[in-house]
Amino acid sequence: MAGIHITDIEAAINYWRERSPSSDAAMPLTLPLRALAEVYALMVYHRQTDTDEAALPPAARQAWLAWFDTTPDTPCIAICSTSQGDEVCKGCGRSFDEVQHWTAMSPAEKRGVWRRITLQGDAWRFNRYAERAIEEKTGQAGIV
Structure with missing residues (x-):
C-alpha cells in the first residue's frame, strides 16, 4: 500500500479544525480530529514522515478520506x-x-x-x- 505523508495528515487536521471546531471544553477535539491527531502524534514520536494507508485506524482513514475528497482529483491541465x-x-x-x-x-x-x-x-x-x-x-x- 501507498504511504500518506505527514503533511497530508496535517492538512486533514487543519481541514477538520476549520470545519468542525469543538465548543465543548470537556471534549476539545471532535472524533475526526482526535483520530488524525493520534496518527500524527505517533508519526512525530517515531520520527516517521509517512504512514501506511492500510495501517490507518478506521476513524482516521475516514477523516483523511473526507479531506482528500476536497482536494483536486487530478493535476491535469488539459495539455498532455x-x-x-x-x-x-x-x-x-x-x-x-x-x-x-x-x-x-x-x-x-x-x-x-x-x-x-x-x-x-x-x-x-x-x-x-x-x-x-x-x-x-x-x-x-x-x-x-
Whole structure:
C-alpha cells in the first residue's frame, strides 16, 4: 500500500479544525480530529514522515478520506504531452504510467504523485499555465 505523508495528515487536521471546531471544553477535539491527531502524534514520536494507508485506524482513514475528497482529483491541465510520446507530461508532471493508471490509483498513491510533482515544480501547471489551474479551481477566470 501507498504511504500518506505527514503533511497530508496535517492538512486533514487543519481541514477538520476549520470545519468542525469543538465548543465543548470537556471534549476539545471532535472524533475526526482526535483520530488524525493520534496518527500524527505517533508519526512525530517515531520520527516517521509517512504512514501506511492500510495501517490507518478506521476513524482516521475516514477523516483523511473526507479531506482528500476536497482536494483536486487530478493535476491535469488539459495539455498532455504523454499523448505525443513524452515519458513525462510537460503539462502536469506525471509519468505516462501515472496518467494511464490514475483512475485505478488509491487516494494515497494519488497524493504521493501530487506531492512529488509539487516538490519538483517544473511542470507547466506550476509555472507557465498556473493561472489555468487557478481558474479551474475557482471556476472563474482572474478570480483567486
